[in-house]
Amino acid sequence: MATTDPPRARQARADETRARLLKAAIAAFGVKGFHGTTTRDIAQAAGMSPAAVYVHHRSKEELLFLIAAEGHERILAMVREVVGMKGTPTEQARELAYRFARRHASEHTWARIVNYELAALSPDHLAVVMELRRQINHELRAVVDAGVASGEFDTADPSITTVAVLSLGIDIARWYDEAGRWSPDQVAERYAELAVRMLRRPSGEE
C-alpha cells in the first residue's frame, strides 16, 4: 500500500491544478465579470503563469463552460436526489426549494456567474447548459404535476409556476450578501415556505 503509483499521482496533480484554476476563475469572474477578466487575472489568482493556464484550457470561455456545466450538474443531481426521496409533492417541493435557496445563498458568487454570464458561452456550450436547465425544470415540473394530480397544489399554469419557483431561488444569487442579516439557512427556510405557498391555493378563496 506504500508503493507509489506514478500515473495516478500525475492524474491527482492534474486534477488539483484543474480545481485550483476553476476556483481562481470563479473568484476572478465574480469580481470583474467574464468580459472584464483576462486570462492573466485568472493565472495570477491561481498562482500560475498565463502560459500554464493555456496548457490546461484553450480559453477563458472554456473555463466558464466548465464552471457552468459542473454547477448545473450538481444542481440537477441535488434536485434528482430530492425527487427520489419519499414524501408528498408538498414535502418534496419544500425540500427542493430549501436546498435550492440555500445553495444560491451560500454559493452566490458561483451562482451569479452560472446564471448571468451564459451569453458569453459558445453556441455548442450554451446548448449543453440549456439542456441541463431543461432537465432541472422538468424534475420540478413533475413534482408540481404530481401535486396538482393529488389535489395538494392548485395552479392556473403549472409551467409558469415552475419557472417562478426556480426563478425565486436563482435571484437570491443577485441580492444575497453574507454581511447581511440572514444566514443561508434562514433564507432557505423562508423561501421553502414561500415556494409551497406559490403552489397551494390561498385561504379565503373559493
Add this chain to the structure above:
Amino acid sequence: MATTDPPRARQARADETRARLLKAAIAAFGVKGFHGTTTRDIAQAAGMSPAAVYVHHRSKEELLFLIAAEGHERILAMVREVVGMKGTPTEQARELAYRFARRHASEHTWARIVNYELAALSPDHLAVVMELRRQINHELRAVVDAGVASGEFDTADPSITTVAVLSLGIDIARWYDEAGRWSPDQVAERYAELAVRMLRRPSGEE
C-alpha cells in the same frame, strides 16, 4: 404660435440627443454588457462620433448611472402611484406586483442593465441608486405591514417576504424572452397572483 424660439429649440435638440444616446447605450450594454461595450460602440449605435459622445457625457459609467437612476425613479413613481390608490393591501400588492412584473418583462433589456451592472457604478452613483431601491422596498413594505395589521397577510418575516416579492419580479428580466410563449401581460397576471399567495396564509394550515 408659429414664431421660433431659438433657446427652446436648442434645448429640445439637446434633449433629443441625450435620449438618443441613452437608447444607444441601453442597446449596446444589452448586447455586450457594460464591460464589453466601448464608447465607440455607443457612438456608432447613436449615429454619432465618439468625440460627440464625450461632449454630452464624461464616461460610459455616467451613461450607466443615468440609465440606472432614471429607471429606478420610474419604478419608484409607479410604486408610489399604486400605493396612493384606494384599495385593500391585497389589492395594492396585486396591482404593484402586476405592474412590476409587466415592466420587467416588456423592458427586460433595460431591466437587466439596471439590475446586473450596478457593480460598475462609482461609489457615489451606486449610493444614489441604492437609496432609490431602499425607497421602493420601503413602499412595498408599508403595504405588507398594513396587510399584516388588517389580518389579510400572514408572514413569519415581513422583511424577507418584501425582498422576495420584488426579487421574483426582478428575475423576470433574466429569463424573459419575447420569442417565448408568454406575453408581458400574461406573466404579470400570473405573477400578481403568486405575489398575493406569498403574502397570505395557505389553505389547510392552522
